[in-house]
Amino acid sequence: SFAKITQTASFVPEKTVTNDQLAQILDTSDDWISTRTGIKERRIATNENTSDLCINVAEQLLEKSGSTAEELDFIIVATMSPDYNSPSVACLVQGAIGAQSAMCFDLSAACSGFVYALSMGDKMIRTGAKKGLIIGGEVISKALDWTDRTTAVLFGDGAGGVLLEASQRKHITAENLQADGKRAMSLTSGFTPLDNPYVENKTTQDSSLTMEGREIFDFAVRDVVEQIKKVMNEQDEEIDYFLLHQANARILDKIAKKVEVSRDRFLQNMDKYGNTSAASIPILLDEAVASGKIVLGSQQNVILSGFGGGLTWATVSVVL
């Protein structure tokens, strides 16, 4: 069997923070943020952590599909902002919905995490699993330096996910998952320094998110484009929609040009949610399904592509 996406869901915190509201606490402006990133507002969690957002998505996936928690063989949560190192967010989800037959783990691949996790879910089903959840969820707001206008304005909180079920037909028709640890320090978050009674000189490095914007921008326009072209060439269908990590609208412009595909085929919602890291692709997918643009089971061909911290970048072509 092969994995088929049979349901989608998403959930974002209620509180919306606009660019103008950010301009009241940071030396920035709506003009700068919207022209340089395409972001107009974002959701910020005020009383929910990452597991709460992911539990909501999991409950929606069960409810919308009519599946029961007991039927689930696996739950994989892609996140770079877990509630705890342990227990995993996936285990917290499992406990909350009562999916006691599911094996559970979190996957750390930053903004590529959802695509990495989707590929791992396909491997689970190819080796005998029947049904599972793949969720991307983040509360990045807790990882940010809220005095740094170059990063605090870019990110948002949210979660999205899919139900995977066994199918006789191959739905992930091509994939390419990559990483480059030599560029690891271009995007960091959640550093936990060495600390114990025997450490002589403790580090002063803090844990908030750091990003070499220029380097990541160039990486996205060069390495990601090359990977998307490779995956497109490994399958012979016309691609209906490209669902890329929602980091920056100008990057989507450049990638669309380099891949020589109409920009209209590149879906976008970072204007409403900012960069939600591992959650960005599943939120975008769920909104496209809700709007009827994408219809599950319609044989539409989509490309999903995530890129970011690690550095990691991952692209799959999927027949829905």
Ligand SMILES: O=C(O)C1CCN(c2ccc(-c3cc(CO)ccc3Cl)cn2)CC1
């Ligand atoms: O000066 C400007 O125009 C700045 C230039 C730098 N910008 C960037 C740069 C990189 C990212 C980014 C971040 C992640 C992390 O999830 C992943 C993927 C990307 Cl491509 C987002 N924005 C903002 C506007």
